[in-house]
Amino acid sequence: TIHKAQGSQWDTTQVFAPDIYAAARMGRVEAGQPLWKRLAYVAITRAQERLIWVVRNRLAKPSGPLQVDDLKAVPAAALTLETQENTPA
Template structure:
């Protein structure tokens, strides 16, 4: 079964590098290949591959202004019978 797909997917190269150095193999496939494949196939529009020399401190304060505003759904509570616990 295929998982969720996203417009933009970010892959952190050092994580893939670490997985490759671990030498783990699952189902006959190296772990780093599986991680890379899953990340690549989840991107619908854009894939951002972050390499080690690009990881640094931000040059300006990070904000949440660009995050999508999602309305929280209402919660409802219902009492259960003691027999159904």
């Protein structure tokens, strides 16, 4: 979520414009700023290289039931364990 992303960055960030629009319709204000402006700013500034702005007219219903097979399999990143020796300063 946008609020949980605050303080973090990723290479690619995806923002759903309908969510920003819904926040604008609520009319909430936080710290003297409209909530939708704060959300948009945080969402946009999380992207380091690429921002994907998803708008309503590009969203589509699936043509059939969703299956587990529809999820893209991403290989797990290799983890390495490094040891550090305590050395006096």
